[in-house]
Amino acid sequence: MNVVQEQLSFAGPLAEVYVNQFATVQHLYESNPAEASSWAERVAWLDQSEHTRVDRKTLAARLREYNRQYNPDPAVEQAIHQLEQPGTAVIVGGQQSGLFTGPLLVIYKAVTILKAAKDASVRLNRPVVPVFWIAGEDHDWDEVNHTYVMAPDLQVRRIRMHRGGMERLPVSFTKVTSEAWDKALTELEQLLPDSEHKAVVLDLARSSSADADNLSVAFAKLMGTLFGKYGLVLLDSSDPELRRLEIPVFEQMIRLNDELESAYHETVRDLANLGFEPSAEVAEDGANLFYINERERLLLFKREGRFEDRKGKVSFTADELLDELREHPERFSNNVLTRPLMQDSLLPVLGSVLGPGEIAYWSLTRKAFHKLGLKMPLLLSREAFTVVDRTVQKHMQKYQLSWDDVKDAEGFRRRRDAWLAAQERMPVDQRFDEVIAAFVDLYNPLIEELAGIQNDLSRLGAVNRDKIIGQIEYLRGKAKDTLEKIHETGLRHFDRIQLSLFPLSKPQERVYNLFDALNRYGEDWIEDLMNIPYELTGKHRIIYL
Numbered sequence: 001m002n003v004v005q006e007q008l009s010f011a012g013p014l015a016e017v018y019v020n021q022f023a024t025v026q027h028l029y030e031s032n033p034a035e036a037s038s039w040a041e042r043v044a045w046l047d048q049s050e051h052t053r054v055d056r057k058t059l060a061a062r063l064r065e066y067n068r069q070y071n072p073d074p075a076v077e078q079a080i081h082q083l084e085q086p087g088t089a090v091i092v093g094g095q096q097s098g099l100f101t102g103p104l105l106v107i108y109k110a111v112t113i114l115k116a117a118k119d120a121s122v123r124l125n126r127p128v129v130p131v132f133w134i135a136g137e138d139h140d141w142d143e144v145n146h147t148y149v150m151a152p153d154l155q156v157r158r159i160r161m162h163r164g165g166m167e168r169l170p171v172s173f174t175k176v177t178s179e180a181w182d183k184a185l186t187e188l189e190q191l192l193p194d195s196e197h198k199a200v201v202l203d204l205a206r207s208s209s210a211d212a213d214n215l216s217v218a219f220a221k222l223m224g225t226l227f228g229k230y231g232l233v234l235l236d237s238s239d240p241e242l243r244r245l246e247i248p249v250f251e252q253m254i255r256l257n258d259e260l261e262s263a264y265h266e267t268v269r270d271l272a273n274l275g276f277e278p279s280a281e282v283a284e285d286g287a288n289l290f291y292i293n294e295r296e297r298l299l300l301f302k303r304e305g306r307f308e309d310r311k312g313k314v315s316f317t318a319d320e321l322l323d324e325l326r327e328h329p330e331r332f333s334n335n336v337l338t339r340p341l342m343q344d345s346l347l348p349v350l351g352s353v354l355g356p357g358e359i360a361y362w363s364l365t366r367k368a369f370h371k372l373g374l375k376m377p378l379l380l381s382r383e384a385f386t387v388v389d390r391t392v393q394k395h396m397q398k399y400q401l402s403w404d405d406v407k408d409a410e411g412f413r414r415r416r417d418a419w420l421a422a423q424e425r426m427p428v429d430q431r432f433d434e435v436i437a438a439f440v441d442l443y444n445p446l447i448e449e450l451a452g453i454q455n456d457l458s459r460l461g462a463v464n465r466d467k468i469i470g471q472i473e474y475l476r477g478k479a480k481d482t483l484e485k486i487h488e489t490g491l492r493h494f495d496r497i498q499l500s501l502f503p504l505s506k507p508q509e510r511v512y513n514l515f516d517a518l519n520r521y522g523e524d525w526i527e528d529l530m531n532i533p534y535e536l537t538g539k540h541r542i543i544y545l
Contacts, residue, residue, distance in 0.1 A: 071224030094133030136172030381538025
């Protein structure tokens with residue numbers, strides 16, 4: 001395995017500036033993780049602010065109970081024991097609970113969390129625990145209900161999970177039947193190409209989905225199987241028992257809601273002054289909190305002193321909303337702007353591992369952190385990879401294609417077209433027509449001369465001429481068939497390169513699923529990822545297998 005850093009810019013402009021020109025946007029963030037002093041300052045602040053967060057022992061007790069159910073590895077138990085001790089920090093990152101974990105970037109985020117925690121522990125000489133925040137409170141079913149694999153016919157195929165009703169509930173509360181799981185598993189088995197790893201992959205898929213009545217449970221079981229041995233602690237943001245621990249934080253968010261809203265809008269203006277658009281909606285009069293009413297998760301807004309959804313299905317005064325919170329905390333959840341605040345109120349966060357889009361929308365939250373007496377943690381870029389298997393490498397070498405040739409869609413298309421045109425340097429029909437014409441020009445005079453000797457020789461010569469032309473035509477057909485097959489093979493090679501590295505015109509990590517990768521590369525592939533040296537900046541790297 002050879003790992004090479006190669007540029008791939010699918011990040012938004014703000015994330016690019018954050019990584020490469022931090023000083024330009026420093027006032028939008030708290031500190032630069034590339035500076036050693038930032039780590040020491042963050043740890044010192046965590047020690048000083050210990051009393052402001054949810055009690056460690058209470059939190060650890062709930063995490064222990066949850067992980068014993070879905071992620072029962074001794075390494076996880078040890079990590080939670082460490083988290084229980086004062087002075088232990090965490091590196092945290094999160095993602096929605098997608099079908100079969102969703103795209104590969106989810107796996108890369110978990111790997112980054114683990115590496116960053118290990119790196120920070122050595123850097124600071126204190127325990128740093130890795131935590132994966134499962135965003136089970138999100139309700140956008142269409143974002144999590146599918147995943148993609150490359151089928152044997154070299155097509156990108158979607159596997160989709162169906163649900164019974166159409167309620168807009170959090171994913172962790174959205175029921176999935178055993179029949180729906182069976183259908184998705186059958187599709188996975190049919191669409192994965194045969195390989196020496198396929199049986200193991202399918203067993204992993206079946207075991208993680210067994211007795212899982214929602215996607216978050218299956219997600220947790222699968223992530224636990226993959227990463228529990230490394231000590232990755234899992235947390236479901238929609239866990240009702242965890243929600244009870246968060247009541248004091250929600251109380252603050254409700255009481256200081258106007259100040260929080262003002263902080264978000266101020267930052268929108270700061271972004272505009274720098275020429276950036278906000279990457280998350282900052283709605284006018286938005287409360288940035290959700291309330292679950294019956295079978296629907298409703299975003300709350302402030303209207304004439306009340307907290308209401310857009311359609312007026314629910315309406316509370318601030319005091320009524322606080323009473324509802326204390327009575328039914330499971331009905332409350334955060335949006336993208338308040339989730340970072342909840343995360344830091346719950347955990348002693350040293351650093352948060354984020355993708356490019358998350359780095360952009362976190363820029364909106366620094367002033368909101370301060371309103372709650374918090375400080376934004378270090379923001380660590382998720383590692384980004386493209387895996388190039390041996391077959392694709394051979395194809396790229398055969399057609400003399402570099403990474404730069406492939407990543408540029410227009411350039412790649414031009415190279416493909418140029419190759420195809422080059423195959424026509426022998427115009428088959430023209431050359432065979434020339435040969436037949438030259439043969440006839442030479443042979444017909446001979447037939448005429450033979451006629452002067454004996455008519456039978458002339459007739460025999462004509463038959464012989466036609467037979468020879470027939471043999472030439474046969475060779476013409478064979479030549480054309482062969483060239484067509486050569487073209488078809490070559491074009492499939494180009495298709496394989498493009499579909500492997502940039503399926504659906506997107507980076508590989510944003511499309512293909514974990515099981516697609518394990519089926520191709522083997523179950524040791526996760527270990528290989530863990531052994532790749534940690535890259536603090538998260539800059540894109542290619543893994544040549």
